[in-house]
Amino acid sequence: MPRRLPTVSDVARAAGVSRQTVSNVLNSPEIVREATRDRVTAAVAELGYRPHASARRLRTRRASTIAVRLDPFAGGISGAVLDRFLHALTERAEARGLTVMLYTATDAGDEIRQFQRLVDGAVVDAFVLASTYSGDPRTEWLIEHGHPFVTFGRPWGIPELDDPQHFWVDVDGRAGVAEAVRRLRASGARRVGFLGWPAGSGTGDERRAGWAAALAEAGVDAGERALLTVDAEESVAAARAAAKRLLGQASDLDAIVAASDTLALGALIATGGALRVVGFDNTPVAEAIGFSSIDQRVDEVAAAALELLDLVGRSEAGDPRSHRLITPDVIMRTPGPALGLVG
């Protein structure tokens, strides 16, 4: 029933040329004379020929496939970010003739075992890692064994930040939050608070720094700023409690910027929708409820990640092209027919 698929030989016969010429038309058309090329192209179209992916991979020793780990927990409300990133990555990869495949792992050791499986089986020739930490054994293993990879997220440990072997793309949370604060102030909010995660997470610290910088820029000194920020773990309940504390120590607040949509939701509930709240990640929840949020622009991140993969190996020590910072978008939403959340 499933008719035999046409091969290069079939096309060659139909076009009256050799296999290799067909191959050339497909892979380096410029070296084939135009007349010949047209004949081959026509035959390809007529037979509906498509190269057999596995045969090509076997011969070229390139899998043209990148592997992405799918996280088990998917990270609560913000899990949607990775999801969108994955979508963008798949789309961009297709355009470049690459395939995205998935794998799962329970921990770093397990993940390294997966690397081995995928690399030894020549299933994959590059990896995209979605989050890394200082001294991450995974990136160390990949570098040591010379396998190309890019991470979405900076390696926050100091030494690796400029490691020319470690290619990464990240979103400039600092710039995004600073911009959000500026916009809030421009639209009349005088006192803008920050609801962040406990100090120590690279990402969270950057976001707070962005807020602090924007306030400093507007003449708010450090002492005053200290009263305008509180911490909470990543949960709605914790955020709500923290936001209440914040309202206590700074009663004349006009707006709150939060380090995540989860925290923002907590703040929104705590303030009863009376304050303007800006979250981070622009998750479906922000959209559904209608509060402002900072969008990571995963599409740009995905594009940059693939561009970096092209450079892997070709890059020299200290090459700035091995890193890329994407500036996020601030999505302002005017909370429609007052939601009437009251906490």
Added chain:
Amino acid sequence: MPRRLPTVSDVARAAGVSRQTVSNVLNSPEIVREATRDRVTAAVAELGYRPHASARRLRTRRASTIAVRLDPFAGGISGAVLDRFLHALTERAEARGLTVMLYTATDAGDEIRQFQRLVDGAVVDAFVLASTYSGDPRTEWLIEHGHPFVTFGRPWGIPELDDPQHFWVDVDGRAGVAEAVRRLRASGARRVGFLGWPAGSGTGDERRAGWAAALAEAGVDAGERALLTVDAEESVAAARAAAKRLLGQASDLDAIVAASDTLALGALIATGGALRVVGFDNTPVAEAIGFSSIDQRVDEVAAAALELLDLVGRSEAGDPRSHRLITPDVIMRTPGPALGLVG
């Protein structure tokens, strides 16, 4: 730098047998004498040999890869369900030696073009579709061309429901909602309303039917039931408005079951957290805010989908094994320290 990977020939030489014997040990160990098998296994381990995936695929004409489409919109709050499904599928597929790859498409026509690309390139040998509708051109194309596939979701059009060529897995929304209603009643809620989608969507109608059945079972007649249910489009704002209407026509309500977490969130806001609300999909939002929800058990769905893929083609007309209904889980949450949502 990257040492040449060992091949079957290397293993054969090391074990003092022929290539084919090595291949046999790997693919049909039972036909190899134990002593030989042990020798080969040892050599495999020592050399760290792994079969070259592309070479094997080329020869066996099997890709051992299933393709899943990653949706562009990811469906708001409930997008997380597909995400979790994808994770479960990847995990189960790995266990079966299968690879999951992704593709994207803008519409059905584009998706069919993708099918063609993936099939003709022998990249993939089965598809998993995440949602289908009556007369879906995609499933028609796949059936016509004889390519194996499974859908997550029933084809709601009547004719295909029992089409033995169409393999599907779905979640029994009716049973899930009915169970939720029973549990609410068992824990003291006398009057339980339903906030659903406008009639016409197969999934939505089933969920409402589950609610109606459970009430009928408890002696609530159709006339009374009619007052206990309203419709809303899938948005928090619409749900909030609808829930207010519902409260108007049935003031003594004790609880509301909703067709989705989005609707549930709207109901929760409208009722100020005074009523018990049960959503559907058990999304991160339900977890974060702490309301009850019905979990689709995507892990079971994924497992069933892969089992069905094994059967594709081998199944006879009317074989009940070509369909599978999974009963969802009702996750009851007692809304912790009162969230204090007031609408």
Added chain:
DNA sequence: TTGCACAATTGGATCGATCAAATAAGGTAA
């Protein structure tokens, strides 16, 4: 011991493409 069935193992061909090197065709200068 010989013969025979059956299990275990082997060698060669093959999957569909590209690589590497050889050949053919086209042009220009001597």
Added chain:
DNA sequence: TTACCTTATTTGATCGATCCAATTGTGCAA
């Protein structure tokens, strides 16, 4: 015209595994 250099195209080998048919080994009955 001949020698020589490009440019265009072809031929044979190869990637790493499995298929297939043929061969060798083993056990048991005659």
